[in-house]
Amino acid sequence: MENGLSSTGDISLDQAIQQWLQFDKNPKTAAAVREMVKDGKVEELRKCFRARMEFGTAGLRASMGPGISCMNDLTIIQTTQGFCVYLEQCFPDLKQRGMVIGFDARAHVPSGGSSKRFATLAAAVFISRGVPVHLFSDITPTPYVPFTVSRLGLCAGIMVTASHNPKQDNGYKVYWENGAQIIPPHDKGIAGAIEENLEPWHESWHTEDALQSPLLKDPYNDMHSKYMQTIQKHCFHRELNKRSEVKVVHTSVHGVGHKFVQAAFEAFDLRRPYAVEEQKDPDPEFPTVKYPNPEEGEGVLTLSFALADREGATVVLANDPDADRLAIAEKQQNGQWKVFSGNELGALLGWWVFQCWKQQNAGKTPVKDVYMLASTVSSKILRAIALKEGFHFEETLTGFKWMGNRAKDLLDQEKTVLFAFEEAIGYMCSPAVLDKDGVSAAAIAGEFVSYLATKNTSLSAQLKAIYEEYGYHITKNSYFICHEQETIRQLFERLRNYNGEETYPKDCGGFAISGIRDLTTGYDNNQPDNKAVLPTSKSSQMITFTFANGGVATMRTSGTEPKIKYYTELCAAPGNSDLNQLQAELDKLVDAIVEHFFQPKKNNLKPRPE
Template identity: 65%
Template sequence: MENDLKCLLRLWLQWDKNEKTLQTIAALEQSGNLEELRDRLGSRMEFGTAGLRAPMGAGFSRINDLTIIQTTQGFARYLEQQCPDLRQKGVVIGFDARADPPSGGNSLRFAKIAAVVFLSQGIPVFLFSKITPTPFVPYTILHHKLSAGIMITASHNPKQDNGYKAYWGNGAQIIPPHDGGIARSIEQNLEPWAESWDEGLAETSPLCKDIYDEIYRDYFRDLQKLCFYREVNTKASLRFVHTSVHGVGHVFVQSAFAVFGLDLPAAVPEQCDPDPEFPTVIYPNPEEGKGVLTLSMRLADKKDARVILANDPDADRLAIAERQETGDWRVFTGNETGALLGWWSFECWRKGAGAATAAHLPDVYMLASTVSSKILSAIASQEGFKFEETLTGFKWMGNRAHELMDKGKIVLFAFEEAIGFMCGTTVLDKDGVSAAAVAAEMAVFLAAQKVTLAQQLQNIYDKYGHHVSQTSYFICRDPATITRLFNRLRSFNGTAASYPQCCGGLDILHVRDLTTGYDSSKPDGKAILPSSSSSQMITFTFSNGCVATMRTSGTEPKIKYYTELCAAPGHNDPIGLSKELTRVVDDIIKEFFEPEKNGLIWRSSV
């Protein structure tokens, strides 16, 4: 056994106090399984802008008691440096229903362990006593003006995973420079403090308070601000089905419907109770489409419900499906739902603002990530409000929304194509609970006018221009292959910075590389959006107007691609537009991805 691995093994056996994970590593040592030891101990999870996400189990590369303690010790020390009033304000910690019986790990246990670290240092903790949606954590931060928050969840990842999602005092997910500062602080505080293993503190400390009932009450009270047609809702005949995909969302979406005066949606019985095994789905991610919604569609057909609403396991995302006149189900993409909710948000704001609409328009904003549809930009250009794009992820939109609010601006809506939606600014993060209620009210309002969601989407495109998009991904578990693929695009002609000039017969007009900070469309060649060498992301703009982005996922072994082709208002050939985009996508896959050569596995998205 090499010296480095011996040292890591010694530290694990010295530091870990959890009998199950301690014995797992000890057994691997006794059996001489160096490969498994190296996998578990040889690398450490990296703390990034999304915090941590990894499989549960023993080892420095996994989520477990020890790595939760190490991460929280670093986070606590960093907060002490950055927040002088930390011990007056405190932090909030929430958790979902994930569990790993073999290692004894589960989200509740990890939340309590994280709470103990803060409590041992005299830092107050608001600890939820029950599972909650992820949005409850950022909501609580703003509601109580706290210093930070943590949500223990792996969202829609496979069942063996868990995660540690960190929020700053502005209620948004952490971004640079705080992510780097926390990562360095973790490295400086790896050895567990003696008090960090005192599990009883979470039960006995007067600094630890259960905030579940209060936040449940206040969140749904504030949710009423997003309800504009309660009288219409109470008379609605439109029926809904909801699934929480074995996650936390059932109780909260039922409450959201009640707040809006809507009849409660029928819940998929096999999926409404939390179950960390996710027994009815391969992937607990409604973004995957009909495969995840099979039981929902079956129930909706039985109940004569026309609309399905689906949350991911931590209820921060929302998928929508609608039965068409043919009887088939249409699952809306994140971009299509973003178009609908963006249009609806503006219509509701205009109704609420009344005669003052025109005066306030210059201060009204909507946001979307750079890989999402530009439909909000098209709506903004006609209606007079402002649109901004940010880097991928709600961490960027949440922080930008906070900056705009500080300047007295009104942020109505933000979305990302990965079915994440922020309606209003009570929560500066994606929120599948509020989005479900808002979407239901929109569907009810349209139904009262005998308009379906699909028809309204067509109306939006007719007025603001058709926006056709295709988004999917490849599975690639080899980091070296990913690096080689993207570096090839940066030296396509055999020399540095020689990006492709054409693809499938179309010229490439512009290239933006947010890994290197290059943008050929700018006079100085420098990208405006922030760049990061730790992730891969290249965008190509084609001569026919198509925009295509390729990027890696920060939490999964995926290479994602996002493409969109837009037409001017009045364009009446959406089928032709879609066919043209398909041709471009096929050429991109063939020429840029080279799937067979690189061993990539294509997966279909909605």
């Protein structure tokens, strides 16, 4: 290599390193690359430079560090330059309308990377092209970015966050002018523009100039105020809230949520929740948890339970670090804590939002114009409620990008979108944010708990009542960890060629299969032409099996983590309350799927950690 650096013996790798050192102006990441070259750490260099992060509909998510495989100053600049050029092509009025950038509290000392630093670099790129930028001056929840896009009529938004990922990771989440996350073909268009704009523009590094530019605006105070005013439209029991003595604990899991959930409770005239002191302030090290993900359950909520027990609180609310998701736990009569699954919370919040709508809109808006949405891997409990109550239920592909875009389509048709959810504890309780929102969901849940207290009942009892009225929907979801893409590909290809070429399995361990939908290939044997109605994607694996006993199981790959996930549900008709029998049946079905379809020992799959 040039500059006296020794060759790795791989021409393409050497070229990538050489270009990196030519482009990178971050002294920490440039020095780290030079040190690896000097020490002959070829494998480490390959990890950093083997492939550029793939820009998809989820944007970017990777570990922070040097090289094109990681999140760092240079890759943020390159990504933003491509995004900016693509927006210029799509929006002739980009320089009039502008865009918004938000960030969480993540930071990585070895590389000098942080969410705030990345957000500032992204702002510098746009400002260098004469584009007005609304850059939040402080950390905010992710929902504030799509809220700002919609509220101010902007062309796009960027949120720098890795949500609940491990501390070394960061991400770059993109919203379109409609306030929803991007969907195809924008991902491919942006990815192509990134490749064509890899060399940093001169002004892209000039963050100090950008921060002094008249094109830079701080939307923080205005959007915070307007957000709180907007969610108050979903407060239906203010007088009850004022009198409520219900005690609630909240944890932000070292993320951004504390201040905003406290403000949301105040906006609803609810008693402010007790905050878990050890976790309420942002800390990029996440010192009290192994994984900063409340979806993992009790391990993340241990400190919350202890505080609740001390204060006599019966409900715990938990946000993930960027506060777009919400977990809820409730103390049971036996003194144990129940952590509700995402599907159970979908049933509870969906039912509650509909009850509130009915109370407010009696005789005003036809129920036939009301919609609720859920992802295809989430519980179908909303479908059961919709069938009885008369509103519409639709399912979309996995991810709020699909629900957000579909919700916007319906809103544009002057339909009412009340609620949307995904089983990964994501809830959209207000169409003001066309994405999951853990802040508004927390306040609405707080009001729900206060209402139930006046009826001397609980979330657990209400969930049982919902299932008894609309039919039990019991679920069992988990995942296997697999880092080998070829293993994953072979596993799914085996299912597509189970009994010879192009034959799917007809049963699984004695459970007869009645329907198969493959959203990787576009096959669906429940459709007249065997073609799936939902959009397909060859870049991700996803197969759904419907069983003769009423069970449904979906297997899919994660877009952001090395996981193969599975989602199973068994639905019973209203009146069938033999829950033990249903649970036993579902357990047997899941065991059969794991044994016959996943074959974890043969494929060297690691189960979800306890």
